[in-house]
Amino acid sequence: MMTDVSIVLMIIAAALIVSSIFVGIYGGKKGVLIASAMLMLGTITFTAGCSARMDVNQNGQGQTAKTTVHAMDLSNGATGGEGVWAYTVKNDGKNEIQVKFKEASVYLPQNWNGKISVAQNDSGLSFYATADYEAYQQEGTEGGLLFRIGMTTKAKDIPIDNVRLIGSFDDNTYYITTPSDVQAYVKNGQPSTEYEQLYKGVNDTVLTMSSVNPK
Numbered sequence: 001m002m003t004d005v006s007i008v009l010m011i012i013a014a015a016l017i018v019s020s021i022f023v024g025i026y027g028g029k030k031g032v033l034i035a036s037a038m039l040m041l042g043t044i045t046f047t048a049g050c051s052a053r054m055d056v057n058q059n060g061q062g063q064t065a066k067t068t069v070h071a072m073d074l075s076n077g078a079t080g081g082e083g084v085w086a087y088t089v090k091n092d093g094k095n096e097i098q099v100k101f102k103e104a105s106v107y108l109p110q111n112w113n114g115k116i117s118v119a120q121n122d123s124g125l126s127f128y129a130t131a132d133y134e135a136y137q138q139e140g141t142e143g144g145l146l147f148r149i150g151m152t153t154k155a156k157d158i159p160i161d162n163v164r165l166i167g168s169f170d171d172n173t174y175y176i177t178t179p180s181d182v183q184a185y186v187k188n189g190q191p192s193t194e195y196e197q198l199y200k201g202v203n204d205t206v207l208t209m210s211s212v213n214p215k
Helices: 002-026 028-059 130-138 193-209
Strands: 087-090 097-100 104-108 116-121 124-129 145-152 163-169 172-177
Touching: 104 145, 104 163, 104 193, 116 130, 124 130, 124 193, 130 193, 145 193
Parallel strands: none
Antiparallel strands: 087 097, 097 104, 116 124, 124 145, 145 172, 163 172
């Protein structure tokens, strides 16, 4: 719908601009004034058409895509995510928690249950320490990121720094990235101990057990 509107606006703009040229040439002094007004209106209409088209290109729905962070349910059988990132949780309450996607799995420590949040965007899933993320949000900033899991069909799109390859399935390559800066919430000069404990799990469990699911 929005794509159609943008095209119509751009066609009208083109017609106004072309018409203004003829009016300016053949319309005398009054024609020059009318042509100037038509040219201005054409420019404004063209800009509106480009803006509408840009909004569609950003997320396909006529508005800028926004990432929503929410608490992650890690109980057995819980589901979440969409598309290639749709997942099912397998949790026996004893061993590592498996977050199973269609082609890959991520294993999380048991002590993460009830403490992490997740967000999905075009590039994958981001996992946050909930308490740290919310503390940063109260200050109007971002933080609390533990790691991201991404997928690409192009090797050049894989980040260079702080990355670990999970594996490949058909043409899809899965990888995990960890933040290069401090993400723990800092209060009175002291970083969050909960974030530090959760981040230790990234190194001890997530990075060692994540895998591509067998066919």
